Amino acid sequence: MNSELNESDIKLKFEEIFSFKNSEEVIEFREAALHLRIIDELIAVLEARNWNKAKLANELGTSKSYITQLFNGNKLINLKLLAKLEKILNIEFRVECHIKPEIVPAKSNKKFMTAKNVTSKKGTIKHSSLRSKQATF
Numbered sequence: 497m498n499s500e501l502n503e504s505d506i507k508l509k510f511e512e513i514f515s516f517k518n519s520e521e522v523i524e525f526r527e528a529a530l531h532l533r534i535i536d537e538l539i540a541v542l543e544a545r546n547w548n549k550a551k552l553a554n555e556l557g558t559s560k561s562y563i564t565q566l567f568n569g570n571k572l573i574n575l576k577l578l579a580k581l582e583k584i585l586n587i588e589f590r591v592e593c594h595i596k597p598e599i600v601p602a603k604s605n606k607k608f609m610t611a612k613n614v615t616s617k618k619g620t621i622k623h624s625s626l627r628s629k630q631a632t633f
Contacts (some may be wrong), residue, residue: 531572531573532569533568533588534578535567535569537589539567539579541587547583549563549564549567555584556577556580556584
């Protein structure tokens with residue numbers, strides 16, 4: 497049996513892995529990706545503190561198997577757990593929102609705005625400027 501894949505086989509396998517049948521699959525993929533980013537940050541903190549999963553489980557008052565399920569992606573982190581992690585590890589999770597440079601709905605007149613530079617009470621998200629474009633429906 498030939499175990500080597502040619503370039504077109506690799507491309508097909510890659511497309512198979514990263515293609516989605518519907519929008520729900522896209523959401524599930526994004527959910528898992530967010531979870532893994534959090535776990536990656538958590539691993540770095542645990543290594544810096546010289547903690548293992550057993551110590552983390554003990555400090556959280558949960559089982560080591562639950563922690564393993566979190567790290568393997570079988571269970572997803574929730575906000576309450578994030579708050580507990582902040583407390584016991586003396587850390588702060590920060591959330592940033594970056595508006596992608598794509599068309600987002602404007603508030604009125606069936607106009608759309610391309611997100612470039614958005615200012616709010618909290619500060620500015622840098623993306624250069626907002627440009628209105630008339631949408632046709």
